[in-house]
Amino acid sequence: MQQEQPTPAALDDNQLIAERRAKLAALRERTRVPFPNDFKPEHRALMLAQKYGELPNEELEPLGVQVSVAGRMMLKRVMGKASFATLQDATGRIQLYVMRDAIGDELYADFKHWDLGDILGARGQLFRTKTGELSVKVTELRLLTKSLRPLPDKFHGVADQELKYRQRYVDLISDEASRERFVQRSKAVAAMRGYMIEHGFLEVETPMLHPIPGGANAKPFVTHHNALDQQMFLRIAPELYLKRLIVGGFERVFEINRNFRNEGLSVRHNPEFTMMEFYAAYWNHVDQMDFTEGLLRHAAVKAHGTAVLSYGGQEVDLSKPFARLSIRDALLAHAGCTEVTVDDPAHLTAAIQKAGEAVPKNANLAVLQYSLFEAVVEEKLWQPTFIMNHPLEVSPLARASDSGDGTTERFELYMTGREIANGFSELNDAEDQAARFLAQVNAKDSGDDEAMHYDADFVRSLEYGMPPTGGCGIGIDRFVMLLTDSASIRDVVLFPALRRE
Numbered sequence: 001m002q003q004e005q006p007t008p009a010a011l012d013d014n015q016l017i018a019e020r021r022a023k024l025a026a027l028r029e030r031t032r033v034p035f036p037n038d039f040k041p042e043h044r045a046l047m048l049a050q051k052y053g054e055l056p057n058e059e060l061e062p063l064g065v066q067v068s069v070a071g072r073m074m075l076k077r078v079m080g081k082a083s084f085a086t087l088q089d090a091t092g093r094i095q096l097y098v099m100r101d102a103i104g105d106e107l108y109a110d111f112k113h114w115d116l117g118d119i120l121g122a123r124g125q126l127f128r129t130k131t132g133e134l135s136v137k138v139t140e141l142r143l144l145t146k147s148l149r150p151l152p153d154k155f156h157g158v159a160d161q162e163l164k165y166r167q168r169y170v171d172l173i174s175d176e177a178s179r180e181r182f183v184q185r186s187k188a189v190a191a192m193r194g195y196m197i198e199h200g201f202l203e204v205e206t207p208m209l210h211p212i213p214g215g216a217n218a219k220p221f222v223t224h225h226n227a228l229d230q231q232m233f234l235r236i237a238p239e240l241y242l243k244r245l246i247v248g249g250f251e252r253v254f255e256i257n258r259n260f261r262n263e264g265l266s267v268r269h270n271p272e273f274t275m276m277e278f279y280a281a282y283w284n285h286v287d288q289m290d291f292t293e294g295l296l297r298h299a300a301v302k303a304h305g306t307a308v309l310s311y312g313g314q315e316v317d318l319s320k321p322f323a324r325l326s327i328r329d330a331l332l333a334h335a336g337c338t339e340v341t342v343d344d345p346a347h348l349t350a351a352i353q354k355a356g357e358a359v360p361k362n363a364n365l366a367v368l369q370y371s372l373f374e375a376v377v378e379e380k381l382w383q384p385t386f387i388m389n390h391p392l393e394v395s396p397l398a399r400a401s402d403s404g405d406g407t408t409e410r411f412e413l414y415m416t417g418r419e420i421a422n423g424f425s426e427l428n429d430a431e432d433q434a435a436r437f438l439a440q441v442n443a444k445d446s447g448d449d450e451a452m453h454y455d456a457d458f459v460r461s462l463e464y465g466m467p468p469t470g471g472c473g474i475g476i477d478r479f480v481m482l483l484t485d486s487a488s489i490r491d492v493v494l495f496p497a498l499r500r501e
Contacts, residue, residue: 016150020115024146039121039142041070046091048126049134057128065126067136069094070144072173073118074151083111084135087120088173095135096122103141110143117147117173165490166498178491181484184303185492188480189256191302192276195295201252201278206241208234208258214458215239215397217450218261221271234260239397239471240458242279243426247466254278256476267488268418271497274476283470284399284425285409289386292413292421292472293322296384296479304483311416311485314382322384322413327366327373330387334377348372366391366406381414390424396436396452398424420479423472430462 027034048067052060071087071094085096100108102124114120123140152174164171164178171178193203211230213220215237225232238255245253256276263269280287297318300307307319331337341347348368352359355375360367370391381387390410392400398408410424427433437454444451480492490496 013150017148020146020148020150023113023115024148027143027146034146036142036144039068039070039144041068041089041121043067043069044091045069045071045087045089045094048094049092052126053134055128061125061127063126066123067126068121068123069096069136070121071119072147073114073116073120076114076116078112083108085111085120087122095129095133096120096124096138096141097127097129097135098138098141102137102139107141111141114143115147115150117149117151118143119145119147162498165496166501168494181480181486181492182494184484185476185480188299188303188483189274189476191299192295192474192476193256195298196254196276196278199252199291201254201280202250204242204245204250204253204255205257206235206238206245206255210235212453212455214452214455215241216259216261217394217396217452219263219449221260221262236261237275237473238277239473240455242277243466243469243471244458244461246279246281246426246469247461247464251281251467252279265497267490268478268481270477270489270493273489273493275473276476277471277473279426279469279471281467281469284468285388285411285423285470288423288425288470288472289322289324289411289413292423292474293384296420296474299479300483309482309485311482312487314416316383316415316482318384322386324386324388324411326389327369327387327407328389330373330377330381330385331369334380335372337372342369351376364391364393364406367393370394378414378419379417382416384413384415386411386413392436395424396440397427397433399427399429400432415482418478419475420482421472421474423470426466426469426471428462428466428469430459433462434459 024034052065069087069089071089073085074088074093075086077084081100083098085098086093087096098108098111103111121142121144122136122138124136124138127135127137129135152170164175197203209225209232211232213233213236215235216239218236220233220236223232223234224230237259238257242253242255254276256274258272259275260272262271265271297307300309300318307317309316309318325333328342331342332339335351337347343365345365345368349359352368352372352375355372357371357375360371363371373387388411389401389407390398390412392406392408395408395410398410401407401409408424411422412419413421427436437452437459440452441454444453477489477492480486481489484492486492
């Protein structure tokens with residue numbers, strides 16, 4: 001069988017790697033410590049730019065500002081007796097001006113053979129070049145880490161999208177926009193955490209390994225605990241544990257952590273994803289909608305600088321009050337239904353089939369309306385919109401509406417055609433909860449892999465009495481997609497799930 005021949009690019013990379021390994025081997029022979037760790041940079045590129053970036057050189061150089069910096073060498077221009085190099089640290093880039101007379105013939109000769117990607121430490125005096133670039137006139141230069149692999153093309157970074165996900169470390173080195181996405185993500189999460197604490201919520205941690213999967217309709221990952229000799233599940237949601245804490249007397253709790261669902265991959269789905277769930281005693285679903293709106297607006301401003309965002313070239317305005325529609329009203333507004341057809345099971349069934357979706361078995365009017373909403377309306381909800389009054393059959397943990405019409409006090413928040421948050425007035429009737437769990441068990445026995453298990457301990461906790469409570473879960477990844485104008489969830493997850501190489 002003929003073996004696949006390596007591409008010219010692979011040959012080039014292999015040759016470059018071999019050359020770099022040879023340089024490292026020579027370095028090992030010359031020094032006892034080829035990877036030193038005693039250089040301590042005292043300055044960062046951004047800080048220097050902010051403090052001295054506006055000073056002209058005739059004011060800057062007389063100050064004699066001594067600095068020490070470290071980072072990855074991203075550019076190098078070798079000339080005769082003087083050369084330039086650009087270092088990149090976590091905050092930005094700064095230029096080095098390296099003169100043979102300042103560092104000595106031997107070190108300067110070594111420097112000329114150092115490679116892009118090497119990590120350097122430098123000390124010297126700050127000045128501005130004739131072209132106006134803030135730079136360090138180097139008096140001390142050290143090779144701290146030898147890079148053995150060449151960086152991607154310096155002008156284009158990682159061109160292969162899957163390679164960006166698979167080798168995120170290279171993507172972060174070479175793509176400033178990618179780094180900025182994850183900085184914005186961190187700012188958004190920090191803003192959300194601060195907002196929760198400011199409003200009296202207690203941050204808690206609940207188990208990631210569950211003896212019974214619960215809190216959402218989803219298929220779990222299954223594992224086995226050897227010491228306990230029992231099946232365990234990676235959590236699909238923290239909801240049931242957080243509500244146990246409400247029973248225990250913590251009246252406002254929240255958790256930011258990972259959930260795991262054994263489902264397909266898509267631009268909006270990753271098998272592990274970050275959620276924030278929060279619960280407040282004596283709140284209902286309306287209180288939760290009000291709070292969620294304020295929370296997301298606050299996080300957008302803190303992370304992005306404004307609540308008016310752009311996604312895919314279209315504006316998304318979080319500064320205005322979010323729209324609120326019942327599922328029925330959403331069908332009237334976006335699905336071509338009339339006041340007559342929106343309540344006609346035959347029309348709804350035909351419309352669902354026309355949209356290419358399966359009609360739920362034994363569905364009542366509310367379920368048919370919800371199914372048509374999912375099929376044709378979701379993708380049309382671009383501006384922030386709360387959708388309310390979900391059917392009881394698809395909301396096993398939500399409090400039933402007092403109207404008795406088969407709906408619940410539940411909402412979902414949509415932006416850019418995708419769900420961002422889900423919340424409701426919590427069901428705190430232990431007997432009703434037990435009955436709904438039994439209905440879920442029957443659905444699971446009938447072949448629904450995503451139906452919930454019966455959680456006897458959770459029912460027992462409700463029997464002690466849970467105060468009226470409102471709860472909500474927010475998809476952090478999807479919200480960050482909006483903040484950073486990212487088309488795929490993989491763009492905002494540092495290490496997304498991929499098929500093994």
